[in-house]
Amino acid sequence: MRKNEGTSKSKNPNLRTIEMLGKMAYYYDRIDDRWRTISYRKAITALKRQTDYIATREQAIGIPGIGERLASKVEEIACTNKLRRLESTVTDPNDRILLLFMGIYQVGLPTASRWIAQGHQSLEDLKAKADLTPNQKIGLDHYNDFLSRIPRSEVMAHAEIVRRACSNADAQIQLVVGGSYRRGSADCGDIDLIITKESASLEQIRTILVDTVIPQLFQDGFLQVGLATSRSRSTDRGSKWHGASALPGSQVWRRIDLLFVPWDEFGAALIYFTGNDIFNRSIRLLASRKKMRLNQHGLYGDIMRGEKRERITQGKLLEGRSEERIFDILGVPWRPPEHRIC
Known part of the structure; x- marks a missing residue:
């Protein structure tokens, strides 16, 4: 719950270490190694708060958030200005x-590893020889589009087109750009649009979007392809539509997610879809320690857990609509989105 104040280039003496650890975190994120990614990012956050130069393993291991292995890497960077890994x-x-292969949309570590074992070494190999799903073919055709960062101004331009289409269908629909954009990032990996309507249910919102707004955006030439749609309330109550869009006159496709959220769950969904992921893990852990449960649908109280912390009761809803109220119930200071960077 600490306020994020970024890394001052003029004050922080560990910028080189932070930079190199950041590249490793990016690598592990790309290969979907979730736990190493989180470990590196925790260490980076801890180093950003240091006012002294951290040069030895002993110094590093004394900092909360840095374990033994990462402490050794901090020392290696300090001593050699390099990191062998x-x-x-x-x-x-x-x-x-x-x-290279995991940069393709919908390609994870198992698929990429299998292709390497089969002898494929390039994107051209995959196009010519690999058995690709329809979405993987799209990801391969638009490889550079989907991997390149989207400038903040372009994210807003995409969002405004969707906002106008929503308003034309129903003037009461509200749209918020989530993800790293809401946290103030200068660029984004994709476009997350959180869509709700006052007093409306999920089914009402989804019907407006799926039956009216999305077909119109396809007709207008803005939406290019639908990549995945979640419709089952039993498996995904928030419901999503994943696809790609392009601005008028542009050949560049961008990944875009339309996230349908019931009005009563809007505040909890804003927290969840704003992130970042470490902030979300932290605030959910705080709720758990207070015998509550926080997810994208709301904050629940009176949660009973067993010996291995398995949930015994679902609990009762305390708040779902208001972000600020959720923070207040948890007893922590309100953090605006731009401070939720861990």
């Missing part, structure tokens, strides 16, 4: 190909 991600052929 980071260099290997560039020089090792399998690492390079793995990153």
Whole structure:
């Protein structure tokens, strides 16, 4: 719940270490190694708060959030100005190909590893020889589009087109741009649009979007393809539509997610879809320690758990509509989205 104040280039003496650990975190994120990604990002956050230069393993391991292995890497960077593991991600052929293949939409570590084992070494190999799903073919055709960062101004331009289409269908629909955009990032990986309507249910919102807004956006030439749609309330109560869009006159496709949220769950959904992921994990853990449960649908109280912390009761809804009220019930200071960077 600490306020994020970024990294001052003029004050923080550990910028080189932070930079190199950040590249490793990006590598592990790309190969979908969730736990190593989180570990590196926790260490980076801890180093950002240091006012002294951290040069030894002993110094690093004394900082909360930095474990033994990462402490050794901090010392290696301080002593050599290099990190052998980071260099290997560039020089090792399998690492390079793995990153290349995992840059394709809907390709994870198992699929990329299987393609390498089959002897594929390039995107051209995959186009010519691999058995690709329809979405993987789209991801391959628009490889650079989907991987490139989207400038903040372009995210807003996409959002405004969807906002106008929603308003034309129903003037009461509200739209908020989520993800890193809402946290104030200068660019984004994709476009997350959180859509709700006052006093409306999920089914009402979804009907307006799926039956009216989305077909119109396809007709207008803005939406290019639908990549995935979630309609089952039993498996995904928030419901989503995943696809790609392009601005008028542009050949560049961008990944866009339309997230349908019932009005009564809007505040909890804003927290969930704003992130970042470590902030969300932290606030959910805080709720758990207070015998509550927080997810994208709301904050619940009177949660009973067993010996291994398995949930015994679902609990009762305390708040879902208001972000501020959820923070208040948890007893922590309100943090605006731009401070939720861990």
